[in-house]
Amino acid sequence: MNLPVAWQHYRRLLAALRRHHPRALAQLGMISLVVCLISSASILTPWLLKQSLDQLQDQQHWPGILTISAYALCWGASQVAFFWKNTLAASLSASFECGLGLALFEHRIRQPWRTHNPQEPAGETLAIFRRVAGSVGALTCNLSWGLLPIVIELIGAAWLLTLSQGGQIALVLLLTMAAFFGCSLLTVRVARDVTRDIHHESTRLSGHLQERLGLIPTLQLNNAQTQAMQQASQYCTRWQDAVIRGNRRLGTLYAGKILLISAGLLAGLLLSTLAIQQGHGSLGDLVMLNAYMIQFAMPMTWLAGSLFDMQRHLLALEEGVRWLSTDCQPSRPALHPALPATLQVAALQVAALQVGSGAPLSFSVPPGQWLGLTGPSGTGKSRVLDALLKLSGYQGSICLGTCCAETCSDETWHALVTGVRQQPQLLAGSLRDNLTLGLSQPVDAQLLQRACYLACLDRLIADKPEGWEHPVSPEGGNLSGGERMRLAIARALLHQPAVLILDEPTAALDSETERQLLARLRSSGLTIIVASHSAYCLQQCEQILSLGPAEGRIHDNNGLLPCDQTHEHG
Structure with a gap:
C-alpha cells in the first residue's frame, strides 16, 4: 500500500x-x-x-x-x-x-x-x-x-x-x-x-x-x-x-x-x-x-x-x-402505512428457485388470509420467504399496500413484515431478553402475555420457577427445538407486524401442540405466509403455492390438501 x-x-x-x-x-x-x-x-x-x-x-x-x-x-x-x-x-x-x-x-x-x-x-x-x-x-x-x-x-x-x-x-x-x-x-x-x-x-x-x-x-x-x-x-x-x-x-x-x-x-x-x-x-x-x-x-x-x-x-x-465500503443503511424511523393492506408480489424471481417452467411468481394475499408454500425439499421455499423478508436478493416487486420493499428502508419493511426462519436464533440471556429483542420501549404486560399465548409459550413460562427471567443458554441450547420456535414466534408477534412469515413452524411440535398453535395464530387475524411439509398446517391456508418441477402456480385450497391427523414433515 x-x-x-x-x-x-x-x-x-x-x-x-x-x-x-x-x-x-x-x-x-x-x-x-x-x-x-x-x-x-x-x-x-x-x-x-x-x-x-x-x-x-x-x-x-x-x-x-x-x-x-x-x-x-x-x-x-x-x-x-x-x-x-x-x-x-x-x-x-x-x-x-x-x-x-x-x-x-x-x-x-x-x-x-x-x-x-x-x-x-x-x-x-x-x-x-x-x-x-x-x-x-x-x-x-x-x-x-x-x-x-x-x-x-x-x-x-x-x-x-x-x-x-x-x-x-x-x-x-x-x-x-x-x-x-x-x-x-x-x-x-x-x-x-x-x-x-x-x-x-x-x-x-x-x-x-x-x-x-x-x-x-x-x-x-x-x-x-x-x-x-x-x-x-x-x-x-x-x-x-x-x-x-x-x-x-x-x-x-x-x-x-x-x-x-x-x-x-x-x-x-x-x-x-x-x-x-x-x-x-x-x-x-x-x-x-x-x-x-x-x-x-x-x-x-x-x-x-x-x-x-x-x-x-x-x-x-x-x-x-x-x-x-459495503452498503450500510442508516437508522431510520420505522413507519407503518395504513393497515390492513394486501401483500402484492409480481414477477418474483429468486436464485436457485426450481419451478417447472421457470416462470416468475406472482400472487397476492389479502389481509388476514394465509398463503401456504409447499413442494419437495430444495425447491426454494425458504429462498422465497427470505426474499419476502428482504434477507436475500431477488428480482421483481414486493409491496404491502403503498409500501414497496424495493424503495423503503429495511427497518421500515421489517416493522411491517417480519418472520421466523427455519432455524430460529436466540440470545444468551433470559426469556424476557429474547422476547423483547429490538423493542426500545417497555413492553406492556398484557401485550407480552398475549404474544406468549398466541405462540403457545404460556405453559412453558408458567412451568419455570423464574418465569420471564428463566435463563436461556447460548443458541438456546437448554430449550427444545419446539420451544425455540415458539419463543421466536412470540418475539415476532410482539413487533405487531402486518404480515408474519413462518418457515416450518410446526416441524418440531407434536400433533396436539401444532393444532393449538395454528388455531391461536388464526385467531390473531394476521396475514401469514407459511412454508411447511405438514398437511394439517397447509390445510389451514386459503391459498397454496406449489413449487417444484411439476408445478409453479398458486391455487385456492378447496379441499386439495385434506386435513390429516398425522405429520408429513420432511
Whole structure:
C-alpha cells in the first residue's frame, strides 16, 4: 500500500471512530503535545552530563555537583515520563479499540444481510474485526508517540552537537540514523509479504477452531475427536511455520541495520577522539556524543522493529475500509402505512428457485388470509420467504399496500413484515431478553402475555420457577427445538407486524401442540405466509403455492390438501 492510499484509509477509519468516541482525537492531541515536550527535554540529559564533566575537570566542584544533580533529575524524569507514556498509550489504544470496534460492529449489523458473504466463516470475520479495531489505535500511538518524538530528538541533538563540536560530528549522527532508517524502509516489501502470510494463516486457524467448537456434539457422536485434533494441529503448524519463517527473514535484515548503528558510533567516537587530541574538544564532548548515540540506538532499533507491526496495521486498514465500503443503511424511523393492506408480489424471481417452467411468481394475499408454500425439499421455499423478508436478493416487486420493499428502508419493511426462519436464533440471556429483542420501549404486560399465548409459550413460562427471567443458554441450547420456535414466534408477534412469515413452524411440535398453535395464530387475524411439509398446517391456508418441477402456480385450497391427523414433515 502506498502512503497516500494508506492515509486515506486511516482518515476514513478515524472518521468512523469519531462517531462513537468524539473525545479520543482531542485526548490524542493533548497527550501528543506533552510527549513532544518531554522528548525535547530529554535531549538535555547528554548535554548536562557533558557540562558536569567539564566543570569537574575545571575544578568547579559545586557547579559540577549541581549540574550532575540536574542531569540525574532530568534522566529520572525522562524515564518516569517514558513509563507514563506507555500507560497512556495502553489506555488510549483501548479507547480507540472500543470506539472503532463499535463503529465496525454498527456498520456490520446495519449492513443488509443479503449483501453478506454466506461463505465467510464467523471465526474469520471475528479475527478481522479484532485486528482492525486494535490496529488503528496502535498505529496512531506509533506515529504520534514513536516516530514524531524521535524526529524532534534527532533535530535537537544535531543542534547541540553543532554548537559544541561543530557540524561534522552532528552530520555523522544524522547520516548514521538516516542510513539506518533508509535500510529499514527497504524491508517494507518483505514485511508486507510476511505479514500477509501470517494474517492468512491466523485467520484460517481462527475460523477453523470456531467452526469445530460449534460442532462438538457432532464430533463426539461420530468419534471424530482424534481427526479434529489432527486437523487443528495442521492449521496451527501452518500458522507457526509462517511466523517462524517470516521472522527469520526479517531478523536477518534487522541484524544488518544494527551493524550500521555500530559503524556510525565508531566513526563518531573516532572523530571526537581526534578532536580532543587536537585540542578542539573535551572529555565531556566524547561522553556526550557516546550518550547521544546510545540514546538514539534504542528508539531507532524500536523503529526498525516496529516497521513489521506498522505493516501489519496498514494491512488491517485495508480490511477495515473494505468493511466500511459495503452498503450500510442508516437508522431510520420505522413507519407503518395504513393497515390492513394486501401483500402484492409480481414477477418474483429468486436464485436457485426450481419451478417447472421457470416462470416468475406472482400472487397476492389479502389481509388476514394465509398463503401456504409447499413442494419437495430444495425447491426454494425458504429462498422465497427470505426474499419476502428482504434477507436475500431477488428480482421483481414486493409491496404491502403503498409500501414497496424495493424503495423503503429495511427497518421500515421489517416493522411491517417480519418472520421466523427455519432455524430460529436466540440470545444468551433470559426469556424476557429474547422476547423483547429490538423493542426500545417497555413492553406492556398484557401485550407480552398475549404474544406468549398466541405462540403457545404460556405453559412453558408458567412451568419455570423464574418465569420471564428463566435463563436461556447460548443458541438456546437448554430449550427444545419446539420451544425455540415458539419463543421466536412470540418475539415476532410482539413487533405487531402486518404480515408474519413462518418457515416450518410446526416441524418440531407434536400433533396436539401444532393444532393449538395454528388455531391461536388464526385467531390473531394476521396475514401469514407459511412454508411447511405438514398437511394439517397447509390445510389451514386459503391459498397454496406449489413449487417444484411439476408445478409453479398458486391455487385456492378447496379441499386439495385434506386435513390429516398425522405429520408429513420432511
